[in-house]
Amino acid sequence: MEKRASIKGGEFIVKDITADEVFIPEEFDEEQQLIAQTCDDFIETEVLPNLDRVDSQEEGYMRSLLEKAGELGLLGISVPEQFDGFGQSFVTTQLTSERMGAGYSFSVAYSCHTGIGSMPILYYGNEEQKQKYLPKLSTGEWIGAYCLTEPGAGSDANAGTTKAVLSEDGKNYILNGQKMWITNAGFADVFTVFAKIDNDRVLSAFIVERSFPGISFNPEEKKMGIKGSSTRQIFFNDCVVPAENMLGKRGKGFRIALQILHMGRIKLGGNVIGAAKYSINQSVNYANERKQFGSLISSFGSIKQKLAEQVIKTFANESAVYRASKDVDEAVKQNTDDTISKEQALVDAYGQFAVEAAILKVFGSEALSYVVDENVQILGGMGYSAEMGAERAYRDSRINRIFEGTNEINRILVIDTLLKRGARKEFDLFGEAEKIVAGLDKYMGEKPGSTDYYERKRFYVSNFKKLALVLINAVSARFQRKLVYEQEILNNLSDIIMNIYVAESILLRVQKLESMNVPAGIEVYRDILDVFLFDASELMRKASRDIVYSAEADGNTDKYLEAIDHFSKSEGVNTRDARRRIADKLIDDNKYKF
């Protein structure tokens, strides 16, 4: 336990973690599995049969679904018991995010309500605010929404111009401005609204009720996907907000917004797992029924390749998501005490794991994009038809790369946050990097000594980390403060770091599974690990070479290229056979059961 608590966000890049330090989804207990099953049952019986009603935005329908989820207690999973919730751990919350993620548009409304719609009040509200709003949000009597984005303030969220001015009698704030792309706006009762007080340069946050005078809404946006999710513009025209409805302190809004986004990102990582598994099931069900050229299409190598890759990416994402989520819980456990409330510790933990959160957001949304895209492909013409769910899933998934911070913003965040942590000496990033560079010849002479499978894999993952450190050292020296202007290079670095985190998460999960006597046998899990590492090593090699050639590391190019070749190396894999075995298990189970 001590050991686990000492893991810091982002530290994985300089520290090798062991299998007993991570949580894996196979460790969920009976109660957590029951909760997951309740979510599955809800999605299956209430949501999936009614997707057309949801997507046509039938009056009151989405809200009634949310209320039903509320009756089952599914809106209060992470709300403490004293506010009529169930006070579950973050990892359990993530399990519900995953399972509810299979619900297309419903899952967006659900995530918004239970996440960014309710949590700001739990984390930053004072006692009266919590008493007033949380029980109603937890049961679904009221629905929540979150208003940060404005026409002129998207990625640059702090650029908002919505204004709040204290009334002369000091009793109310008068809000003026416009918010855009607000999920659940059509029916939400409570909005967390970010605005600047007087001539402040920074945001403050307010709890605004739908019934307050001066709030109005545009019609629904016409969108590519998640058509059932309500998205509207909101206007505040001298909107009267009682002064006691300010959330947190004046000027703390941007911080609140950022911390809530960190949470939203990890949760999005969880959410997309459910959507991906659902799509994979659709792919394999179809492939196991559709015959061409006298054979089931699931017998064709091209289809197996896609099915296996869908599984690998989803398994990878899942391994990383639950690892990070449990790390959040452990940090909360470690840091909660008489002076720090559980909520405060949780918010701190989201911030602490901001690098992982951004990684999960990007990796998860892109993994889902792959899965839904190949789902359409596996279904062929039927994939393109609106009759089957594949095209809906394809359209609906796309938003995940845009909201909760675009993937561009999050890629930059991964590396930027890491560098800042290093600069602040939260862990010894630059020291470690220098150590590797200084010992380059020695490290480049190293070979995977052991014959043990996991020892060898750990050797390669450890080398990937050395690769990242060498490159961080090189580009920091080359560009110094101007590095922020080299987004292409930062993106390359970010991709490398992302792959390291995910690769290590799979490695640790499979290693832990080894001792758990998994029903399917460990081999197929080793196949997943083998293929992922092999692919990741190629991807990292390419990204690294891009960096070196782009950075024009005068005179040193050859030295770096040599280092890249060494550190990005991994064991060769017969990917054809490995993918076939992975696909064959999926085909045999006719369902994602990894």
Add this chain to the structure above:
Amino acid sequence: MKIFVCLANVPDTTTKVKFSDNNQQFDDTGVQWVINPWDELALTRAMELKEDSGNNVDEVTVLTVGGLNTEPTIRKALAIGADNAVRIDAEPADSYVVAYLLSEYLKSYEGGYIVLAGIEASDYNGSAVGGMLSEFLDVPSVSAVSALNIEGDKVSLLREIDGGSEQVIAGVPFVAIVQKGIAKEPRIPAMRGIMMARKKPLEVIKGEAPEALAEMADFELPQVKPPCKMIEPENARELISLLQNEAKVL
């Protein structure tokens, strides 16, 4: 009055059935277990009856014959609302063993009760436990029950029969062998129920199983059906030719 609901632990309906040991054993590796769908509806009806205070149902108890692997489904039944559960620890080798063990437990219970047993279980579809149980207990049983209401100290039942239905009035104790329709839909356990399930009693008693009367000789999977051929209405000639030459039925 007390309601006992017999609960079988069965493989999830999407399970890909496989056999081991030369086709003599059901291979349960990786199988997801669920409450037998008929039993789940019986439990739902039991909960509805208990929730209407006019029915004077004091307690709903779930009874299962099986090993430790049945506990997740029992816990689910507790989360749905059963007050307590008894697991009779023995291998549910055949219907006879199960009915016998259930009856041994129920014999010790004094007081009015209704036993709800699903008409069949979706694993072996034996359709025998309910009837045998009532014989062992020497109490009446009513089969194919699709509606059940408590009226004072009597129970009014609707049974599906060939071409219609009949209404039966029964006194307690008795065994109701229920079919689908007994309740509309199974209940999804709510968070509150799940949290409470943890604290509800799950008693485990050792079952002295008699020797099974049936033994499994061999399993065989059904033949894979050849795909259905669709013929356009205007191609009646082709249909006739296929019926004559391929199916050889004309």
